[in-house]
Amino acid sequence: EAGVTQFPSHSVIEKGQTVTLRCDPISGHDNLYWYRRVMGKEIKFLLHFVKESKQDESGMPNNRFLAERTGGTYSTLKVQPAELEDSGVYFCASSPGIQSYEQYFGPGTRLTVT
């Protein structure tokens, strides 16, 4: 069974540009999460989808971040326009059910904004 995949693995962009990160969860997993780790700090929750609906987006830092999960399969996270403080590693995770506390993580996308 394929795990959670993320693309790209690494992105380097200039301040003001747009970047779109993609996450493919494990097939059949209804729950999809986005997290971010800024250098030297904790991994922080961004948002949670249940199928195609946003269950909790309390961790989204501001309106420059837009997440979608059309059709309840893969998800995208767009940053527009990117700022220097957006640099970090963005992790996606998925889990099969509402009472499942085990989340399966992807390898992350390292975003560098220069």
Add this chain to the structure above:
Amino acid sequence: GNSVTQMEGPVTLSEEAFLTINCTYTATGYPSLFWYVQYPGEGLQLLLKATKADDKGSNKGFEATYRKETTSFHLEKGSVQVSDSAVYFCALSDGDQGGSEKLVFGKGTKLTVNP
């Protein structure tokens, strides 16, 4: 809000040494507790978990006991190996968040085991 505080590293040990990584938490309700591990170049993997007080999670020789009275979930291993070199994250999940089992993480502890 909920938070996790874990021992900051880096931690460097010799092979076969005893490992302890301290983790304490602050939470309302009754969270589940986790240790995740990130090996170089890979994503986070669940190492072990405990869902209620006094539960002991164990895997690959690692253990951690959910201590409600001290709000702690310290990770231990009796004899580490070079292959245990990784970053370890303590985390909690509060299932009372209206159905959102988001994880709250500590800062991570980098462990290096030398032969």
